[in-house]
Amino acid sequence: MEWVEKYRPKSMNDVAGQNKIKEELTNWIEEYLQNGGYHKPLLLAGPPGCGKTTLAYALANDYNFEVIELNASDKRNKNVIQQVVGTAAVSKSLSGRRSLIILDEVDGLSGNEDRGGVSEIIKVAKTAKNPIILTANDPYKLNLSSLRNSVHLVNVNSVHTNSIPPVLRRIALQEGYEVDPKAIKMIASHASGDLRAAINDLESLLIGRTTPMETEDVRNLADRDSKGNIFDAVRIALKTTHYDIAVSTSRDLKEDIGTVQEWLAENIPREYQKPHEIAKAYDYISKSDIYLGRVYRRQHFGFWKYASALMTAGVALSKDEKYRGFIRYSPPTIFTKLSRSKVHRQKTKAVALKIGQKVHLSSKRAMEYMRLLPLIFENDIDASIGLIEYFELTRDEVEFLSKKTIATKIFKQIQKDEKEQAKARKKELKEMKKSNKESNGESKTTTKTKSKKDKSSNSSKENGNSLEKFLNPTKVKKEIEIEVETEVEIEKKEDNSDNLKNMPKSQITLDNFF
Ligand SMILES: Nc1ncnc2c1ncn2[C@@H]1O[C@H](COP(=O)(O)OP(=O)(O)OP(=O)(O)O)[C@@H](O)[C@H]1O
Numbered sequence: 001m002e003w004v005e006k007y008r009p010k011s012m013n014d015v016a017g018q019n020k021i022k023e024e025l026t027n028w029i030e031e032y033l034q035n036g037g038y039h040k041p042l043l044l045a046g047p048p049g050c051g052k053t054t055l056a057y058a059l060a061n062d063y064n065f066e067v068i069e070l071n072a073s074d075k076r077n078k079n080v081i082q083q084v085v086g087t088a089a090v091s092k093s094l095s096g097r098r099s100l101i102i103l104d105e106v107d108g109l110s111g112n113e114d115r116g117g118v119s120e121i122i123k124v125a126k127t128a129k130n131p132i133i134l135t136a137n138d139p140y141k142l143n144l145s146s147l148r149n150s151v152h153l154v155n156v157n158s159v160h161t162n163s164i165p166p167v168l169r170r171i172a173l174q175e176g177y178e179v180d181p182k183a184i185k186m187i188a189s190h191a192s193g194d195l196r197a198a199i200n201d202l203e204s205l206l207i208g209r210t211t212p213m214e215t216e217d218v219r220n221l222a223d224r225d226s227k228g229n230i231f232d233a234v235r236i237a238l239k240t241t242h243y244d245i246a247v248s249t250s251r252d253l254k255e256d257i258g259t260v261q262e263w264l265a266e267n268i269p270r271e272y273q274k275p276h277e278i279a280k281a282y283d284y285i286s287k288s289d290i291y292l293g294r295v296y297r298r299q300h301f302g303f304w305k306y307a308s309a310l311m312t313a314g315v316a317l318s319k320d321e322k323y324r325g326f327i328r329y330s331p332p333t334i335f336t337k338l339s340r341s342k343v344h345r346q347k348t349k350a351v352a353l354k355i356g357q358k359v360h361l362s363s364k365r366a367m368e369y370m371r372l373l374p375l376i377f378e379n380d381i382d383a384s385i386g387l388i389e390y391f392e393l394t395r396d397e398v399e400f401l402s403k404k405t406i407a408t409k410i411f412k413q414i415q416k417d418e419k420e421q422a423k424a425r426k427k428e429l430k431e432m433k434k435s436n437k438e439s440n441g442e443s444k445t446t447t448k449t450k451s452k453k454d455k456s457s458n459s460s461k462e463n464g465n466s467l468e469k470f471l472n473p474t475k476v477k478k479e480i481e482i483e484v485e486t487e488v489e490i491e492k493k494e495d496n497s498d499n500l501k502n503m504p505k506s507q508i509t510l511d512n513f514f
Contacts, residue, residue: 002326003203004196007171012058015051016195017163021156025059028152032131033063041125041132043106043148045139046156048236049196052135055156056102065100065131100131105322106147107136107242118147125150137245158193167195168202178212186218197232200326230255234263234329237312238271239322246316250308257304258292261285261311262332268315271327277319284314351397358391374402377410384410385417 009015012022025042032039044052060067103121125132125147139153165184172179187205191198205217233249240246250260268281288310291303338345348370349363356366377384377398388398388410399407 002200003171003175004199004326005324007167007174007199008054009058010061012055012062015055015058016167017160018051018055018156021055021154024154025055029059029063029131037129038127039129039131041128041134041151043134043136043139043151043153044156045136045153047158047194048137048239049194050156050158051195052156053102053104056100056133056135059133060100060102063100064097066097067102068099069102069104098130100133101128103132103134105136105241106134107138122147122150137242159195161189161191161193164188164191164195164198168198171199171202172206175206177206179206180212180214183213183215183218186215190218203326204328230260230263231329233260234267235327237264237316238267238327238329240316241319241322243313243317246313247309250312257308257311259332261288261292262334263329264311264315266332266334267327267329270329271323272319273323274320280318281315284310284318288314347397347400351393351401354393354397355391370401374406377402377406381410381413385414388414 012025015022021044028039028042044055046052057067059065106118106121121134134147134151139148165181165188168184168187169179169181172184184202187198187201191201201218205213230253233253237246237249250257253260255263265282265285268285269278272278272281288307291307291310294300295303295307348367352363352366352370355361355370356363359366361369373387376387387393393401395407395411398410
């Protein structure tokens with residue numbers, strides 16, 4: 001059991017601080033016991049975790065009343081109030097003990113489900129013969145204005161910081177933990193008067209601990225004093241059943257609304273227990289996401305408030321009842337997952353861009369087709385080599401897309417093919433050179449003979465005044481052209497050692513590989 005429940009005071013003597021309220025409560029109940037009959041209900045109003053419900057229960061316990069509670073989780077419409085409260089308010093319980101009726105969080109009465117609830121409470125409050133205690137965080141809410149006249153309003157302040165350390169020390173001792181008094185004081189001031197929060201902090205710091213808790217550990221607690229603590233926002237949104245309270249959680253936060261959404265999405269199943277509540281809460285999160293998307297993509301900033309209300313109040317009102325237990329909330333795992341997968345995502349994107357450029361697709365679409373590559377790499381080595389060359393994939397990229405062993409196999413084959421191609425090329429070149437030499441030899445002899453013959457004209461082939469040039473210009477031109485062509489071809493082939501670069505890229509299509 002969570003410590004807040006385990007150590008909830010059973011008697012008013014155990015309730016820390018709140019001495020004035022205790023006195024008021026005692027007077028109120030004593031008065032009832034003396035006079036009997038109609039008794040004006042009490043409305044305990046104060047911030048969360050200050051002990052309103054605890055005080056009501058402790059009072060009932062001290063005076064041996066049986067408690068009939070209708071809390072925010074229950075439907076509290078006219079009929080329910082009539083049946084449960086109305087009957088109990090005028091009669092004794094089955095056990096013969098007197099009944100004390102507790103209506104928790106009446107400021108949460110709202111919507112269709114609670115229709116007519118407030119007016120019925122007013123009706124019952126005016127005639128109740130049994131004591132009724134109502135609690136609220138904000139008694140000045142509009143729907144309570146008519147109720148305020150029918151009740152006796154008692155303002156409960158947050159617990160004084162000096163009253164918190166003794167409670168924490170006692171709990172720690174009972175749980176068998178050693179704690180530094182300074183650390184306890186720090187937790188107390190950090191809680192800003194919310195004893196529930198202080199006990200929860202203590203539990204989260206001590207549980208499973210083998211070494212004594214020190215002040216340094218407390219420093220790591222999220223900063224509750226500052227407005228905009230995401231832990232508190234999540235806790236309030238998940239715990240409350242009030243629309244306004246839920247919506248207000250995101251108001252002063254430093255975090256952007258998308259982060260709040262991730263936090264809520266992460267922690268919904270930690271807090272909510274019933275599948276239909278979880279489903280409903282996620283449904284609201286997804287609806288808020290649609291609005292957020294429009295804010296980000298189309299700059300419809302007016303949708304901001306709908307996104308925020310759907311995610312906070314939508315999630316808050318998805319539960320049937322308020323869960324009182326302590327829940328250890330955790331930061332969204334999506335962020336750690338994203339940071340862990342960052343390198344992977346970057347590589348995927350880089351390969352997708354490469355492929356997209358070649359086949360004129362967006363990287364997003366290319367990613368869809370990329371899923372086929374590992375299959376091809378595994379099953380068809382020729383097609384794989386063709387694709388790797390066409391997309392100019394590096395060995396690293398192939399390893400990334402499939403497996404190291406498969407990449408090794410493919411690249412071995414590529415090397416083998418390249419060696420064979422190089423050999424074939426060399427042979428081809430040799431043959432070409434040989435045939436060139438032969439044809440050069442022939443033309444040189446002819447030129448020599450002719451130049452000998454034409455010595456008189458003192459001309460030479462080099463200076464372009466050969467007689468041959470005049471006698472047979474087309475032949476000489478052809479020979480020169482062959483020579484030049486051969487040179488160019490040799491140079492070209494030497495430069496383009498990689499077969500891939502010689503491909504007429506613009507004409508290739510994917511079909512070439514299958
Ligand atoms: N004055 C107190 N003395 C001892 N324990 C307290 C006191 N106030 C609160 N607590 C502890 O905090 C827990 C929550 O208190 P409680 O439910 O009474 O708060 P509340 O004011 O009714 O809050 P809410 O408005 O959220 O319902 C209790 O279970 C109890 O363990």
